[in-house]
Amino acid sequence: xxxxxxxxxxxxxxxxxxxxxxxxxxxxxxxxxxxxxxxxxxxxxxxxxxxxxxxxxxxxxxxxxxxxxxxxxxxxxxxxxxxxxxxxxxxxxxxxxxxxxxxxxxxxxxxxxxxxxxxxxxxxxxxxxxxxxxxxxxxxxxxxxxxxxxxxxxxxxxxxxxxxxxxxxxxxxxxxxxxxxxxxxxxxxxxxxxx
Numbered sequence: 001x002x003x004x005x006x007x008x009x010x011x012x013x014x015x016x017x018x019x020x021x022x023x024x025x026x027x028x029x030x031x032x033x034x035x036x037x038x039x040x041x042x043x044x045x046x047x048x049x050x051x052x053x054x055x056x057x058x059x060x061x062x063x064x065x066x067x068x069x070x071x072x073x074x075x076x077x078x079x080x081x082x083x084x085x086x087x088x089x090x091x092x093x094x095x096x097x098x099x100x101x102x103x104x105x106x107x108x109x110x111x112x113x114x115x116x117x118x119x120x121x122x123x124x125x126x127x128x129x130x131x132x133x134x135x136x137x138x139x140x141x142x143x144x145x146x147x148x149x150x151x152x153x154x155x156x157x158x159x160x161x162x163x164x165x166x167x168x169x170x171x172x173x174x175x176x177x178x179x180x181x182x183x184x185x186x187x188x189x190x191x192x193x194x195x
Contacts (some may be wrong), residue, residue: 026061026077050077055191057092058083079180081119082187093118094186098145102152105139114142115164119180120171122154125164133165144182151175 042048048063062078082092095116102110102124111131115123122142126133135156141149154169169176 026079028074028076031065031073031075052080056085057187057191079177079184081180082183091118091120092183092187093121093123094183094190096186100145101143103141103143103149110140115160117142117179117183119169119176119183121157121166121168122152123160123164123166133159133163137167137169142179148178148182150178150182152179 042065048065050061050063052059052061059080059082061080064076064078065073066076067073084090084092093116096114100114100117102112102114104110111127112124113127115125117123122137124133133156137152137154140153141151143149151173152169152175153173154167157166157168159165169179
């Protein structure tokens with residue numbers, strides 16, 4: 001939690017470099033002035049995060065400090081984890097209004113419907129009664145409405161009913177960042193634009 005004085009300090013030492021509004025690109029700030037040593041020391045931390053609360057939701061934005069060849073430091077926001085009810089216990093999950101498809105490694109559509117999805121899990125419903133529910137998700141991709149493909153893998157954690165199962169997703173995949181950006185965009189579309 002930052003005081004007003006600390007927020008003023010941060011606004012002085014950081015300047016927005018990139019003003020793109022595309023959701024897959026969160027702001028990067030250039031760090032300059034004598035306070036750069038403060039940020040250089042932060043760069044040695046194991047984990048830097050910015051926590052924010054929006055209505056009943058809590059956002060945890062990982063922060064990354066990097067340096068260019070000239071030693072200029074920059075602070076970047078990465079895709080957030082979104083938690084329900086303002087706590088850090090249950091990740092927000094969405095039942096998508098949009099058509100999401102699961103594709104096999106060779107690009108064929110699989111007979112599963114996405115019931116809901118979060119950055120850590122996905123619930124799938126079997127579209128045809130004779131299709132078995134897998135125990136592992138491997139070599140599949142989630143196809144977003146704009147045809148972007150996000151590779152997924154995970155393990156079955158429970159059956160919700162005879163045709164629906166919940167899977168825990170592997171968050172170590174590089175694609176988990178893309179999934180977090182997609183969910184962040186869905187959250188904005190659903191809640192921010194209503195205000």
